[in-house]
Each structure stands twice: as structure tokens, then as C-alpha cells.
Amino acid sequence: MQNFTYYNPTRVVFGKGTIAQLNELVPADRRILLTYGGGSIHKNGVYDQVREALGGRTTLEFGGIEPNPRYETLVRAVDLCRKEKIDYLLAVGGGSVLDGTKFISAAVAHRGGDPWDIVAAAAPVTQALPIGCVLTLPATGSETNGFAVISRQSTREKLAFSSPLVFPQFAILDPETTYTLPRRQVQNGIADAFVHVMEQYLTYPAAAPLQDRQAEAILRTLIEEGPKTLRRPRHYAARANLVWCATQALNGLINCGVPQDWATHAIGHELTALYGLDHAQTLVIVLPALWQHQKRFKQAKLVQYAQRVWGVRSSRDAAAVAIGKTEEFFRSLGMKTRLSEHGIGRDGFEEVADRFARRGQRLGERQRIGSRQVREILERCL
Amino acid sequence: MQNFTYYNPTRVVFGKGTIAQLNELVPADRRILLTYGGGSIHKNGVYDQVREALGGRTTLEFGGIEPNPRYETLVRAVDLCRKEKIDYLLAVGGGSVLDGTKFISAAVAHRGGDPWDIVAAAAPVTQALPIGCVLTLPATGSETNGFAVISRQSTREKLAFSSPLVFPQFAILDPETTYTLPRRQVQNGIADAFVHVMEQYLTYPAAAPLQDRQAEAILRTLIEEGPKTLRRPRHYAARANLVWCATQALNGLINCGVPQDWATHAIGHELTALYGLDHAQTLVIVLPALWQHQKRFKQAKLVQYAQRVWGVRSSRDAAAVAIGKTEEFFRSLGMKTRLSEHGIGRDGFEEVADRFARRGQRLGERQRIGSRQVREILERCL
Numbered sequence: 001m002q003n004f005t006y007y008n009p010t011r012v013v014f015g016k017g018t019i020a021q022l023n024e025l026v027p028a029d030r031r032i033l034l035t036y037g038g039g040s041i042h043k044n045g046v047y048d049q050v051r052e053a054l055g056g057r058t059t060l061e062f063g064g065i066e067p068n069p070r071y072e073t074l075v076r077a078v079d080l081c082r083k084e085k086i087d088y089l090l091a092v093g094g095g096s097v098l099d100g101t102k103f104i105s106a107a108v109a110h111r112g113g114d115p116w117d118i119v120a121a122a123a124p125v126t127q128a129l130p131i132g133c134v135l136t137l138p139a140t141g142s143e144t145n146g147f148a149v150i151s152r153q154s155t156r157e158k159l160a161f162s163s164p165l166v167f168p169q170f171a172i173l174d175p176e177t178t179y180t181l182p183r184r185q186v187q188n189g190i191a192d193a194f195v196h197v198m199e200q201y202l203t204y205p206a207a208a209p210l211q212d213r214q215a216e217a218i219l220r221t222l223i224e225e226g227p228k229t230l231r232r233p234r235h236y237a238a239r240a241n242l243v244w245c246a247t248q249a250l251n252g253l254i255n256c257g258v259p260q261d262w263a264t265h266a267i268g269h270e271l272t273a274l275y276g277l278d279h280a281q282t283l284v285i286v287l288p289a290l291w292q293h294q295k296r297f298k299q300a301k302l303v304q305y306a307q308r309v310w311g312v313r314s315s316r317d318a319a320a321v322a323i324g325k326t327e328e329f330f331r332s333l334g335m336k337t338r339l340s341e342h343g344i345g346r347d348g349f350e351e352v353a354d355r356f357a358r359r360g361q362r363l364g365e366r367q368r369i370g371s372r373q374v375r376e377i378l379e380r381c382l
Numbered sequence: 383m384q385n386f387t388y389y390n391p392t393r394v395v396f397g398k399g400t401i402a403q404l405n406e407l408v409p410a411d412r413r414i415l416l417t418y419g420g421g422s423i424h425k426n427g428v429y430d431q432v433r434e435a436l437g438g439r440t441t442l443e444f445g446g447i448e449p450n451p452r453y454e455t456l457v458r459a460v461d462l463c464r465k466e467k468i469d470y471l472l473a474v475g476g477g478s479v480l481d482g483t484k485f486i487s488a489a490v491a492h493r494g495g496d497p498w499d500i501v502a503a504a505a506p507v508t509q510a511l512p513i514g515c516v517l518t519l520p521a522t523g524s525e526t527n528g529f530a531v532i533s534r535q536s537t538r539e540k541l542a543f544s545s546p547l548v549f550p551q552f553a554i555l556d557p558e559t560t561y562t563l564p565r566r567q568v569q570n571g572i573a574d575a576f577v578h579v580m581e582q583y584l585t586y587p588a589a590a591p592l593q594d595r596q597a598e599a600i601l602r603t604l605i606e607e608g609p610k611t612l613r614r615p616r617h618y619a620a621r622a623n624l625v626w627c628a629t630q631a632l633n634g635l636i637n638c639g640v641p642q643d644w645a646t647h648a649i650g651h652e653l654t655a656l657y658g659l660d661h662a663q664t665l666v667i668v669l670p671a672l673w674q675h676q677k678r679f680k681q682a683k684l685v686q687y688a689q690r691v692w693g694v695r696s697s698r699d700a701a702a703v704a705i706g707k708t709e710e711f712f713r714s715l716g717m718k719t720r721l722s723e724h725g726i727g728r729d730g731f732e733e734v735a736d737r738f739a740r741r742g743q744r745l746g747e748r749q750r751i752g753s754r755q756v757r758e759i760l761e762r763c764l
Contacts, residue, residue, distance in 0.1 A: 002397070003396060003398060003400065009391040015386060217598075217599055
């Protein structure tokens with residue numbers, strides 16, 4: 001096991017009817033900016049529950065944070081916060097609203113420089129506005145971590161930053177608020193959580209059996225509960241289990257002391273930036289292709305995964321079975337696992353590979369994936 | 383799944399050589415009281431590492447906190463803190479030092495009343511001194527939770543309290559500091575962590591499959607790594623895995639949204655108070671006896687545990703097999719699982735049962751265990 005630090009101060013408030021607890025969780029004297037996305041919270045009752053719980057608190061609103069939240073949108077919220085002397089951010093939505101709100105939080109306090117530097121140049125975050133959140137879409141885990149991914153439309157870039165200062169102070173997770181999500185967002189959420197686990201698990205053995213089993217626990221539960229909640233969106237237990245799995249998948253726990261990959265995400269981000277595919281749509285395409293390409297290096301964990309998660313007892317090539325089962329699982333959720341199914345050919349592959357080359361960026365748990373390997377993996381995505 | 387709140391703000395710093403990080407973790411301007419136990423930290427080098435990392439900070443010391451830390455001892459530290467205007471507590475040791483330090487932390491700020499009320503009368507903890515810790519004994523999980531158990535010699539009582547204010551701010555876990563622990567303390571630690579998991583897992587099904595699997599992950603890892611670290615105390619990976627299992631067993635995670643038992647602990651505490659047995663020694667005696675007594679109510683989870691943790695495929699009575707395997711596991715660690723092996727007969731049983739009757743206390747996940755059932759369970763402990 002490698003040395004590690006684990007720190008996660010977010011208070012999770014989980015269950016039916018918990019939005020009412022906002023009244024105790026948000027300090028009474030703050031000037032709040034309520035951030036949200038496309039407006040579904042106006043239709044599903046969440047907005048009304050939030051406003052009622054906030055009572056007479058001074059609350060401004062900033063809606064329209066899009067999926068893959070854009071720098072161009074968020075800087076408008078930064079201006080608003082400064083002008084209106086906002087001192088508390090309440091994010092109501094899914095991972096994109098959360099990520100965007102984290103950027104606003106850090107950017108408001110980033111004086112005298114370009115806030116894009118926080119993302120693009122790892123400018124240190126030394127101050128940030130406090131954030132609370134009401135999660136309405138189980139997927140990214142952003143509700144209890146200090147990460148955010150921000151896109152810039154003008155340059156078609158999608159980049160991440162992290163800071164312990166942007167952990168939400170609290171996260172309200174009421175599974176009932178997710179009942180009315182479109183099917184596609186639920187599929188994406190299941191896949192996103194699943195691949196988050198894989199980025200921290202499917203690498204090489206590191207003498208960390210508890211972390212392995214904690215990861216396998218999430219995978220098995222997603223395989224069991226994911227399809228169940230797609231079939232029966234208002235089955236409370238299934239939805240609650242999906243929400244808790246998605247949170248546990250990226251809260252810093254299962255990566256304690258183990259190597260991490262994240263190559264699937266890095267390549268996927270480029271595909272979203274170039275082709276506009278949903279984040280999770282890219283992941284389910286890249287993951288099996290990347291595993292095939294890297295199979296000999298990931299052999300031991302692929303076999304362990306095959307045995308423990310899929311119950312493969314004996315097979316000449318358990319690793320190949322594991323890759324096949326994984327792609328089948330994604331397809332069983334109703335997702336496309338090939339670029340060609342989205343009508344995408346190899347036209348942009350050079351551009352993607354070049355981006356990694358230009359940045360001198362190498363990917364994977366052993367940095368084995370460079371520009372050439374990205375190109376080869378993309379060929380397997382067709 | 384039941385509604386729940388999860389909150390755990392402790393920063394875990396895990397691995398070889400991490401005591402040196404005290405220098406960044408403890409504020410430079412604090413007046414520190416370093417608390418410890420029987421003095422093993424002077425022999426194993428931990429004390430020297432701690433003092434070196436603290437550098438020139440004003441540091442007083444309070445040693446001699448005993449196993450099952452005593453109120454009578456701790457109030458002397460409370461007086462010292464007040465007299466010396468201590469404003470930071472650094473606990474260096476195992477669960478007893480941690481628990482005792484939590485009591486000191488809350489009691490120093492408890493003015494105008496008897497500090498024993500914090501434990502005996504649930505007096506609210508409204509302020510507490512900040513605590514940091516260097517853990518040297520994997521067992522109780524106290525390093526990352528807000529619980530403490532305190533004993534009072536004059537009344538032979540052993541009672542618990544909890545407060546979010548007594549979570550350690552940080553916990554340094556260096557597995558190498560545990561290499562020189564006496565074998566008995568390692569046995570106790572493995573058993574303690576194992577039973578902590580059981581109190582939160584072996585109840586009744588609650589539609590919380592992720593929490594179940596997270597609990598099973600800890601159990602399987604303890605079964606695998608516990609005996610390994612007893613055989614080879616300086617095997618780093620085995621020791622690191624034990625340390626991480628013990629922390630994960632009682633950090634508030636696996637009990638999210640599920641019923642809890644804690645009857646084994648409640649009865650065990652009385653046995654420690656009356657007979658002076660080690661805490662874990664009581665747990666491994668009470669747990670199998672309690673399960674036999676409550677078998678029909680715990681049937682479903684006992685069968686799940688048999689199948690998933692012990693790999694029992696088919697059996698007429700998988701629940702009975704599970705109970706037998708558990709007792710065997712404890713014995714394989716070198717522990718005694720019967721009171722008679724400690725030379726204890728039924729003399730004190732009435733007294734123990736009476737205590738629960740006098741307090742009107744009922745135990746277990748469904749409050750099915752009263753004074754009469756405690757008496758019956760104790761008979762099975764002989």
C-alpha cells in the first residue's frame with residue numbers, strides 16, 4: 001500500500017424529505033447565490049422545496065449552467081457574485097452544476113489574474129466561497145469531492161482542477177428528486193460511476209485488498225441496482241442505492257494508497273470537446289478499447305475483476321471475458337459502445353492524439369499511453 | 383435504506399514516516415498537552431519522532447492513561463489543562479488514549495457541572511479542545527470518530543459518549559509504529575475491528591447492498607490479513623491492511639442507513655467492568671453466544687454472511703455454520719471464547735443482568751434483549 005492522505009469534510013444528508021434541512025445547514029446571515037442548470041428543478045418540485053427551506057434568506061439565482069459547464073457562462077456568475085457581494089453558493093443540480101459552482105467559488109476569490117488559470121495553469125486556489133449542494137443527478141460524485149471539470153468553448157478544451165477549499169460543506173441527497181430524470185441521464189450516471197471506480201481499481205495489484213473489495217462492492221451493486229432503477233424509476237431502494245454508489249465511487253476513499261489510471265477520462269474529455277458526446281457516452285466507448293490495448297499490463301486486475309465481480313470461475317482468457325462482460329453491461333443499460341454508432345469516424349483522431357503530444361501528456365497508471373497509443377486506442381473505438 | 387447523515391472531517395495521514403508531518407498538522411502557536419498510555423512510546427521510538435516533529439512548540443505531557451481509561455485519571459489531566467491553559471491535545475497511543483483524550487477535550491470546556499455528566503447523563507458537549515492523534519494500535523477506530531468509552535473505578539461503570547466536536551482533526555497512522563505491539567494487543571485489535579463491523583452488519587436486511595458489501599469487504603480482509611500479521615509482525619502490507627481495516631470498521635461509513643445492534647458491546651462492557659477482561663476478550667465470548675440466542679431473528683444476515691464471507695455454498699443450517707466459523711476464527715487468533723477459560727463462573731451474572739434492568743435498558747437492533755435475555759446469553763458464554 002502506498003502512503004496516502006484521506007480528507008473529506010463534506011456532511012452528507014441522505015434520504016427522503018431531507019431538502020427541508022437546508023434551513024439548518026445554510027447559515028442564516030449569508031447572501032446566497034442559488035446555481036442551477038437547465039431548469040428541470042422548476043418542474044420536479046425541487047426548486048420549491050429549496051426556496052421554502054431557505055425561508056427569508058437573501059437569495060439570488062443563476063440558472064443555465066450547461067452540461068460540461070462552460071467557462072464563458074461561469075464568468076458571468078463570477079461577476080454577479082462580486083457585484084452582489086454573494087458569500088454563499090448553493091448548487092442545486094447534477095455534477096455539471098456542482099463543477100461549475102466550484103469554479104465560481106474559486107474564481108470569485110481569484111483576484112488580479114485570469115480565472116481560467118485556475119484550470120489551465122494550475123493557479124493555486126487560496127480562497128473560495130463556501131458551497132452547499134442539493135444533488136439531483138447521481139453520477140459524478142462531485143457532491144463530496146474537491147474536483148471540477150470545466151470546458152472552454154472558444155478553444156474546445158475540457159480541463160480539470162481540484163482544491164480542498166471547494167469541497168461542498170454539505171450535500172443533500174434525496175433519491176426521490178431523481179425519479180423524473182430522463183432515462184439517458186440515469187444511464188449516463190450509472191456508467192459514469194462505474195468507470196470512476198474502474199479508474200481507481202483496474203490498474204495493477206498494490207497489496208491493498210480492502211480498497212479492492214470496496215471498489216468491487218460498488219461495481220457489483222451498480223450491476224445489480226443500475227438496471228433495476230432503469231426498469232423501475234420510482235423504486236426507492238434501487239434509486240437510493242444508485243445515488244449512494246455514485247457518491248462512494250469518487251469521494252477519495254477507494255483510491256487510498258493505490259495506483260490510478262484516468263486515461264479513459266482524459267481521452268473521453270477530448271471526445272466530448274470535439275464531438276459533443278455526453279461525458280459518460282465517451283467513457284463506455286473508450287474503456288473497453290483501452291483495456292484491449294493495455295490488456296497485458298492490466299492482466300492481473302482484469303482476471304481478479306472477472307472472478308470477483310462477474311463470477312467467472314475458469315476461463316482460458318478471463319481478462320478477455322471481463323472486457324466483453326463490461327461492454328455487454330454498458331449495452332444492457334441501452335448505451336452505444338462504438339463511435340461508429342454515433343456516426344463518428346476517424347476524422348478527428350489525429351487532432352485528439354496531437355493534443356496529448358502538444359501537452360507532452362502521458363496517461364495511465366504507469367504513463368504507458370502517449371500520443372501514438374491514444375491513436376491506436378481510438379481506432380479500437382470505431 | 384434508512385435516512386442518514388454521514389460526517390467525518392478527520393484528515394487521515396497514512397503510511398511510513400508520516401509522524402514527521404505533525405510539524406504541518408499542529409498549529410505552531412498552540413500550547414499542547416501530549417497524552418499517552420503506559421509508556422511504550424518511549425521504547426518504540428514513537429515518542430522521539432513526535433517530539434522531533436513538534437520542534438519548539440510548548441508541549442506538556444500527561445502519561446499513564448490506562449486501558450479502559452478511567453475518569454479518576456482523566457480529571458487530573460482536565461485540571462492540568464485548565465491550570466496550564468492548554469489549547470491543543472495530541473493523543474499518542476491506541477483507542478484508550480484516544481477515548482480518554484476525547485473526554486479531557488470535552489471536560490475542560492464543561493464548566494460549572496460534574497464532568498462525569500458528559501458520560502453518565504448525556505450532558506451536551508458545546509465546546510471542546512481540538513485533538514490531533516498519532517495512532518499506535520489498530521483496533522477501536524477511535525482515531526476517526528467522535529465516540530469515547532470511559533470507565534469509573536469507584537462505581538465499576540463503563541459508559542460511552544459521543545460528540546461531533548471530539549473528532550480528531552487529524553489521525554497519523556504509520557503501520558510501522560505497530561510492529562512492536564504485544565501479540566495480545568494485536569489479537570485484540572483484529573477481534574475488536576471484526577466485532578465493530580458485526581454490530582453494524584449482522585442485524586436484518588435493510589435494502590442497503592453497498593453497505594453490506596463494504597462491511598463484508600472489511601470482514602474478509604481481516605480474516606485474510608489478521609492471521610498474516612500475527613505470523614509476520616513486520617510484514618508491512620499485512621500490518622497496513624489491518625490498520626486500515628480497523629479504521630474503516632468504525633468511521634461511520636458502513637452504518638449509513640442500516641440498523642445497528644451493539645448488544646455485544648453493551649454486555650461486554652459490563653464484563654470488563656466486573657471482571658477486568660480486555661475489551662476484545664469480552665467481545666469474542668459474547669458475540670457467538672448472542673448470535674446463538676438471537677439466531678432466529680438474525681437468520682437472513684447470518685446466511686448471507688456464511689455465503690459471502692465464508693464461502694459456504696450449501697448447508698442445511700448455514701447460520702449455525704457461520705456462528706461456528708466465527709468462533710473458530712477468534713480461536714485461530716489465539717483467543718479464548720468462553721468465560722470458563724478465564725476462570726469465570728456465573729457468580730456475577732445476576733449483577734450484570736440487574737444493571738440492565740435498573741437502567742431499563744433494552745439491547746439489539748430491535749430492542750429484543752432485556753435483562754432476562756442478557757442472563758440467558760451469559761449462560762451461553764460459560
